[in-house]
Amino acid sequence: MKKQLFINYLLVAVLTMAIVQFGFSQNKDLPNIVILATGGTIAGAGESSTGSSYTSGQVGIEAMIDAVPNIRKLANLKGEQISNVGSQDMSVKIWLDLANRINKLLTDDVDGIVITHGTDTQEETAYFLNLVVKSDKPVVLTGSMRPSTALSAEGPLNLYNAVAVAASQEAKEHGVMVVMNDEIHSAHAVKKMITTPVQTFMSPQHGMLGTVIFGDIVFFHKPHGIHTVNSEFSVDGVTELSRVDIVYACADMSPDLIDIMVKAGAKGIIIAGVGDANMTEATLEAAKKATKKGIPVVRASRVPVGAVLIHGEINDEEYGTVSSDELNPQKARILLMLALQKDKDMSREKLQELFINY
Numbered sequence: 316m317k318k319q320l321f322i323n324y325l326l327v328a329v330l331t332m333a334i335v336q337f338g339f340s341q342n343k344d345l346p347n348i349v350i351l352a353t354g355g356t357i358a359g360a361g362e363s364s365t366g367s368s369y370t371s372g373q374v375g376i377e378a379m380i381d382a383v384p385n386i387r388k389l390a391n392l393k394g395e396q397i398s399n400v401g402s403q404d405m406s407v408k409i410w411l412d413l414a415n416r417i418n419k420l421l422t423d424d425v426d427g428i429v430i431t432h433g434t435d436t437q438e439e440t441a442y443f444l445n446l447v448v449k450s451d452k453p454v455v456l457t458g459s460m461r462p463s464t465a466l467s468a469e470g471p472l473n474l475y476n477a478v479a480v481a482a483s484q485e486a487k488e489h490g491v492m493v494v495m496n497d498e499i500h501s502a503h504a505v506k507k508m509i510t511t512p513v514q515t516f517m518s519p520q521h522g523m524l525g526t527v528i529f530g531d532i533v534f535f536h537k538p539h540g541i542h543t544v545n546s547e548f549s550v551d552g553v554t555e556l557s558r559v560d561i562v563y564a565c566a567d568m569s570p571d572l573i574d575i576m577v578k579a580g581a582k583g584i585i586i587a588g589v590g591d592a593n594m595t596e597a598t599l600e601a602a603k604k605a606t607k608k609g610i611p612v613v614r615a616s617r618v619p620v621g622a623v624l625i626h627g628e629i630n631d632e633e634y635g636t637v638s639s640d641e642l643n644p645q646k647a648r649i650l651l652m653l654a655l656q657k658d659k660d661m662s663r664e665k666l667q668e669l670f671i672n673y
């Protein structure tokens with residue numbers, strides 16, 4: 316009798332440990348997917364279903380999962396709330412928390428990750444994770460343009476499709492992806508292109524990676540650029556990243572802005588240049604002064620599509636500057652922050668190589 320009691324106790328203990336560890340109601344035939352919620356419009360709520368005003372990050376992850384019919388048929392799901400902010404308030408601290416949590420989960424019995432995220436800075440978080448996640452398992456970001464309370468809110472279907480992609484074997488080795496509006500985009504190529512309509516994410520240079528229609532996935536090609544398991548960057552044990560600022564160029568731009576950023580403590584500068592990452596002669600001179608002080612300056616473009624030529628109108632060797640290649644200013648900032656984290660005295664040549672490869 317005592318022995319039976321002991322065995323029962325042992326069984327309960329083992330089962331409890333399994334549930335606590337995974338939080339999944341385990342169906343062995345389904346993959347284990349963790350949804351990490353960070354906020355955004357997908358978790359937003361407003362007073363009226365037809366009004367445009369709302370507040371991001373109001374709904375918790377469990378309520379979001381429960382709002383999606385049949386989602387639990389795709390995978391064993393567990394939700395975790397990492398933050399609940401509009402992604403205009405996304406921070407390096409949250410990026411580091413996310414990356415470390417994902418790296419931990421993916422070495423455990425987790426087959427894929429979905430991150431719910433505001434769309435404003437979603438491409439930045441996707442690109443950051445693409446460089447520091449150490450796994451070839453699927454990591455998928457999704458969000459929505461309409462809050463959960465809106466007429467025709469598209470968040471539930473986006474979440475369903477994101478879980479379908481994260482749960483699929485086919486999606487492995489594609490780096491970090493963005494799934495929205497039936498499309499799958501790579502972290503490297505994706506850009507927010509339109510302010511409010513649902514077709515906001517596009518990959519104008521490379522095209523989408525594939526499509527996902529009510530959970531049916533088709534991939535067209537692999538992503539461009541080094542990512543995840545092949546990336547040389549790591550944030551293991553990292554608690555902060557160097558300050559890198561972005562300055563937006565225009566006609567008759569004042570060079571003062573570069574000097575102000577240097578004075579304020581920027582360790583790197585990205586210029587969102589005009590056209591092929593050009594800028595006024597005076598700004599170029601200010602950039603040269605900064606690079607002479609050991610502050611890397613990267614030329615990206617304010618134009619949404621196209622690569623920045625290394626030897627176009629500007630001779631980078633003469634000014635000490637670097638071309639961002641295909642990266643827009645906000646993604647160039649992330650690569651420069653990680654490059655500085657790896658080696659704060661990195662040579663201009665090595666930095667240029669990184670921008671070509673990543």
Ligand code: ASP
Nearest residue numbers: 355356401402433434435
């Ligand atoms: N401002 C919101 C955010 O990025 C917009 C959105 O999610 O669509 O969190």
